[in-house]
Amino acid sequence: MLDNLNEQKDKDKILKLVSEYCDKYHKKVDYVEGQRIPYASRVYDHDEMTNLVDSSLEFWLTSGRYTNEFESEFAKYLKVKYCSVVNSGSSANLAAFMALTSPLLGERAVKRGDEVITVAAGFPTTVTPIIQFGAVPVFVDVTIPQYNIDVTMLEKALSDKTKAVMVAHTLGNPFDIGAVKAFCDKNNLWLIEDNCDALGSKYIIDGVEKFTGTIGDIGTSSFYPPHHMTMGEGGAVYTNDHLLNKIIRSLRDWGRDCVCPSGVDNLCGHRFDNQYGELPVGYDHKYVYSHFGYNLKATDMQAAIGCAQLKKFPSFVDRRKENFKRLKEGLREVEDKFILPNACANSNPSWFGFLITCKEGVDRNEVVQYVERKGVQTRMLFAGNLIKHPCFDDMRASGDGYRVVGDLTNTDRIMNDTFWVGVYPGMNDRMIDYMIKTIKEAVK
Numbered sequence: 001m002l003d004n005l006n007e008q009k010d011k012d013k014i015l016k017l018v019s020e021y022c023d024k025y026h027k028k029v030d031y032v033e034g035q036r037i038p039y040a041s042r043v044y045d046h047d048e049m050t051n052l053v054d055s056s057l058e059f060w061l062t063s064g065r066y067t068n069e070f071e072s073e074f075a076k077y078l079k080v081k082y083c084s085v086v087n088s089g090s091s092a093n094l095a096a097f098m099a100l101t102s103p104l105l106g107e108r109a110v111k112r113g114d115e116v117i118t119v120a121a122g123f124p125t126t127v128t129p130i131i132q133f134g135a136v137p138v139f140v141d142v143t144i145p146q147y148n149i150d151v152t153m154l155e156k157a158l159s160d161k162t163k164a165v166m167v168a169h170t171l172g173n174p175f176d177i178g179a180v181k182a183f184c185d186k187n188n189l190w191l192i193e194d195n196c197d198a199l200g201s202k203y204i205i206d207g208v209e210k211f212t213g214t215i216g217d218i219g220t221s222s223f224y225p226p227h228h229m230t231m232g233e234g235g236a237v238y239t240n241d242h243l244l245n246k247i248i249r250s251l252r253d254w255g256r257d258c259v260c261p262s263g264v265d266n267l268c269g270h271r272f273d274n275q276y277g278e279l280p281v282g283y284d285h286k287y288v289y290s291h292f293g294y295n296l297k298a299t300d301m302q303a304a305i306g307c308a309q310l311k312k313f314p315s316f317v318d319r320r321k322e323n324f325k326r327l328k329e330g331l332r333e334v335e336d337k338f339i340l341p342n343a344c345a346n347s348n349p350s351w352f353g354f355l356i357t358c359k360e361g362v363d364r365n366e367v368v369q370y371v372e373r374k375g376v377q378t379r380m381l382f383a384g385n386l387i388k389h390p391c392f393d394d395m396r397a398s399g400d401g402y403r404v405v406g407d408l409t410n411t412d413r414i415m416n417d418t419f420w421v422g423v424y425p426g427m428n429d430r431m432i433d434y435m436i437k438t439i440k441e442a443v444k
Helices: 002-025 046-058 065-078 089-099 103-108 128-133 151-157 177-187 242-252 300-330 364-373 390-398 409-417 429-442
Strands: 082-086 115-119 136-140 162-168 190-194 202-205 208-211 218-222 235-239 353-358 418-422
Touching: 002 046, 046 065, 046 300, 065 082, 065 235, 065 300, 082 089, 082 242, 082 300, 089 128, 089 162, 089 190, 089 218, 089 235, 089 242, 103 242, 128 136, 136 151, 151 177, 162 177, 177 190, 177 202, 235 242, 300 353, 300 429, 353 409, 364 418, 364 429, 409 418
Parallel strands: 115 136, 115 162, 162 190, 190 218
Antiparallel strands: 082 235, 202 208, 218 235, 353 418
């Protein structure tokens, strides 16, 4: 008992010193005009750092109490039943898609050669799991200035092989999920919402406002440092479906059939008395595998950071919205040079970035290089047109492995004419105003 008290006292001393260290050496420096403005950055204080050290002192290292706390609180925030923390947003997309291939889903399981409707204007790991499994991505165009899937193309993309739609909410702007969900329901298709760039965004469906990522069958999030909140690396997969959750957790945890968390044995009370597959009766259930899975778990140190970030998260969303609004109002006078972004109808975006498409006569490269020289960091809309990249060389040459429905006119325009700047919550009004001034200068 005395040892426990002494240990806690020593831990409290360490954490107090860590808090003081963070306040002294990680304090935010006031912005001076002309300083580099990144498109995104971590926003944190001593809460995250003390949580991180607290977890490291326990030295559990793999998923543990902080992971359990985060999964519970994150699910509560999103108002979903189930959440599984993973080691990245890309792993979240992998687990989400591969869950749809589980034999436990019977006739609805995605098989090799089945088709999944998606877009080419986005981040590759929305599409990568589809291709790696051997399913066929079917690409349709997007709209400008929403930069999301063109829902008028859904029926044209449908075939007797279509099993799912997997698409992202672009830079925080929800896609027309009402139309996409209705299409999926009508045709008995799965819907995966890649919510990695849209955490905190909302959409009104059937008169009810819900968080994006929670309306389809499965949603995914990323906690990479530039994203809406961070664990350093990390991600999450969430659903309201009990069976999908069971499959997702199995895939995350090596494909095992057992649901015991790390460090726990015989939670079900039947560890040694059942028969699985062609294994002998009584084979240890902790080593029975119902899926070809992975180890996608995050560490408890990552989850500890996430627990502190989640408490601040609503304020992050508010600031992103304020920064976006100020940026858009400030750039209205150059709408003759640029197409500015618009929110999807019935949505309330938690913006990840501010997309700008150059109109005819405005050279994106010249604008971007000027803005960058002036200290404002820019980004392309990720792949632009994914099927133009070297990873598609073999498939383009053979004509196999994917389909394109209609043309990708807007996708190509985004590849050639679009860039974006950040609105992350660490930005203040002076930084936003400098960005406005610099972007205006770039087209004078």
